[in-house]
Amino acid sequence: MKTELKKLIVFGVIIAFFTSAYAAFLNTIMKQGFLTDHFFANWLGLIPKTYLLLLLFVLITGPVIRALVDKMFRNENRTK
Numbered sequence: 001m002k003t004e005l006k007k008l009i010v011f012g013v014i015i016a017f018f019t020s021a022y023a024a025f026l027n028t029i030m031k032q033g034f035l036t037d038h039f040f041a042n043w044l045g046l047i048p049k050t051y052l053l054l055l056l057f058v059l060i061t062g063p064v065i066r067a068l069v070d071k072m073f074r075n076e077n078r079t080k
Helices: 003-032 039-079
Strands: none
Touching: 003 039
16 A cells, blocks of 8 residues: 555544534534533534444545645646
8 A cells, every 4th residue: 555545544533533523512402502411421422323324425525625725726836
């Protein structure tokens, strides 16, 4: 496996974890309020469920978005 692909996968795994933790945090706040009973337990329990969904999304869309951004800025690099 190429190093660049490994880097992309590791990046996707890490960014999906932080995004899922944040999304679960916001979801828990919206559903039950901040610092209510069992807030942290509910938040931490929701992270793995969210992570599985976001990991697939990030690993699929990440390379597509990266290619799109590279294509968008390819013409800009030629003019300089």
